[in-house]
Amino acid sequence: MNELTRTTITSMEVAEWCGKRHTDLLRDIRKYVQQLGESKIAFTDFFKESTYVTDQNKTLPCFLVTKKGCEFIAHKMTGHKGVEFTARYINRFHEMEELPQRLLTDHPGEVAKLIQALASRMDKQGSVPYKSVEMAKLVCEQYGIQLPADFVKAPDYEQLSLFGNTN
DSSP states (O other), X not given: OHHHHHHEEEHHHHHXXXXXXXXXXXXXXXXXXXXXXXXXXXXXXXXEEEEEEOTTSOEEEEEEEEHHHHHHHHHTOOHHHHHXXXXXXXXXXXXXXXXXXXXXXXXHHHHHXXXXXXXXXXXXXXXXXXXXXXXXXXXXXXXXXXXXXXGOOOOHHHHHHTTXXXX
């Protein structure tokens, strides 16, 4: 599964980029899967069935979409939306390919324990809380766990000091 998360994007992300409702994209992908199966072409090279959990704790279907799957979908699109989707998926897969090959862990609980131990030590040493968050993000990235770019935010007073004194 770790390899899949490094080489695929979710159908929710694809739907957003395509400007489609996720349910409509799922319908389209299921149709592609059926047609590929009828042609005896392995659909798993393009799409992998999966699920996700909503904020309401519901498990819903989705697909993990490979680079080939994105190319497949892009070839079905035309006009501005097609151009925009193609650019987004190309950029996204290039970003994933350019990331250094990092060890992905099958034991996220161990990573969490490591982060907890390091945060505790930093707290005892008087580190400011956002520095612990920066450390946690670095540890996660070393184990191939990607966090949002805005996961770490320095407090406003720290950001102001970056610009130096204007006296």
